[in-house]
Amino acid sequence: MATDEVALLQGMLLAVKSPAGRPYIQFRVDGEFGPGTKAALAAFQRDRGIDEGLPQPDGPTWRALRGALPEAYRGLRVLPESKILYFEATADEAARSVAQIEVYSEFEPSFQRQVIEMVRRMYEEYGIVLWITYTGWRRGFGDQLGFGRRNTMAGPGESTHHYGLACDLGFRDLRWMDATGMIWRDGDWLERMSRALGPASWRLWKARDRIAFSLGLYKIAWEGVHLQALEDERISNAQSLVRLLEKTGTMKWETRPVNRRAYYWSDLGRGEGMYPVGTAQEIWTGRAPVPAGVGDAAALRRALRAEFEKAEQNWRLWEPVSGN
Ligand SMILES: [Zn+2]
Numbered sequence: 318m319a320t321d322e323v324a325l326l327q328g329m330l331l332a333v334k335s336p337a338g339r340p341y342i343q344f345r346v347d348g349e350f351g352p353g354t355k356a357a358l359a360a361f362q363r364d365r366g367i368d369e370g371l372p373q374p375d376g377p378t379w380r381a382l383r384g385a386l387p388e389a390y391r392g393l394r395v396l397p398e399s400k401i402l403y404f405e406a407t408a409d410e411a412a413r414s415v416a417q418i419e420v421y422s423e424f425e426p427s428f429q430r431q432v433i434e435m436v437r438r439m440y441e442e443y444g445i446v447l448w449i450t451y452t453g454w455r456r457g458f459g460d461q462l463g464f465g466r467r468n469t470m471a472g473p474g475e476s477t478h479h480y481g482l483a484c485d486l487g488f489r490d491l492r493w494m495d496a497t498g499m500i501w502r503d504g505d506w507l508e509r510m511s512r513a514l515g516p517a518s519w520r521l522w523k524a525r526d527r528i529a530f531s532l533g534l535y536k537i538a539w540e541g542v543h544l545q546a547l548e549d550e551r552i553s554n555a556q557s558l559v560r561l562l563e564k565t566g567t568m569k570w571e572t573r574p575v576n577r578r579a580y581y582w583s584d585l586g587r588g589e590g591m592y593p594v595g596t597a598q599e600i601w602t603g604r605a606p607v608p609a610g611v612g613d614a615a616a617l618r619r620a621l622r623a624e625f626e627k628a629e630q631n632w633r634l635w636e637p638v639s640g641n
Contacts (some may be wrong), residue, residue, distance in 0.1 A: 318372075319349040320400060321397055324348040324399075324400040325395040330358065333361065333382060335364060336364055338442055339355040341361050342357045346400060362378060388492055389500060395509075396520055398441070403493040404500075411437070411446045414449075421454065424454075424455065424481045425482050428481065432486065432544070435447065435525075436536060439524075442528070447488065448505065450487050450489070453487070454484065454485050455632075457479070458479060458628075459601065461473045461474075470578075472579070472601070473601035473629075477546070477547060477554070480627070480632050480635040483543060485542040485543050486525070486544050487505025488503055490502055490503070522541050530545050535547060551639055556639075557637050558597065559571065561634060564631070565619070566623075568586045569588075579597065580593065583624075585607075585611060585621075600621045600622060603618045
């Protein structure tokens with residue numbers, strides 16, 4: 318028997334009680350078909366009058382096990398090629414997640430269709446419902462500040478989340494069973510499972526990502542939950558922001574990386590010369606290092622921030638620019 322099948326068998330024998338009221342298995346799920354598992358399987362088959370030996374797919378042993386599962390353990394499944402045991406969600410939950418995305422008007426339409434298809438396929442293949450996280454929808458420029466550099470390198474205006482082209486799609490409410498038979502309900506980032514299983518929990522993200530890639534969605538290296546419509550290496554978030562600023566505002570803009578952060582230059586609306594004005598975060602928070610002798614610093618900072626606000630209001634005009 319394959320590891321995943323054994324893990325599921327063990328999980329069921331842990332949940333189902335013998336006529337004496339005890340679980341058939343009293344050790345941890347390990348995915349190995351050892352003497353303890355063999356004995357437990359034989360005992361279950363004997364108690365149920367099943368003469369099958371190794372359980373065959375859809376054979377009497379699996380059917381009896383499923384039928385005997387206590388209410389809380391119904392829908393127990395195993396992630397293929399793993400020992401991850403989890404519980405199937407309902408079609409109703411899947412429909413609710415899809416409906417939530419369908420009524421949302423701030424995703425770019427073809428991206429929205431991809432995300433809906435992503436949720437549908439994940440449910441079809443794995444019985445798992447993915448949900449957009451509470452902060453995973455379109456974001457305003459200012460929302461980006463709250464995430465800090467720990468979670469994202471992007472400043473205000475520099476994330477595809479601002480333009481309806483990204484979402485964070487997680488595993489909220491996934492119910493799963495640990496090796497001792499305890500049932501957990503997890504969060505968007507599989508916080509509990511990753512603490513309990515370590516790197517083994519990445520298999521669930523990989524299952525999600527395989528479907529995402531097949532639908533033409535992309536992820537970024539340092540954020541597991543994030544999916545976007547465009548390949549990160551092919552676009553420059555800063556150059557794209559510059560184009561949007563020039564489309565929607567009155568100043569000329571340029572950007573170059575300084576110490577691996579996007580840094581901006583602006584003509585400050587004067588039509589001559591370019592002045593360094595800092596990072597997107599500095600501009601947005603009114604701390605742009607405006608040059609001396611060009612005018613009232615506070616007024617210049619307000620004018621720069623106003624350009625960003627105009628860009629934010631007209632976020633639907635954003636288009637990708639390649640480069641770095
Ligand atoms: Zn994200």
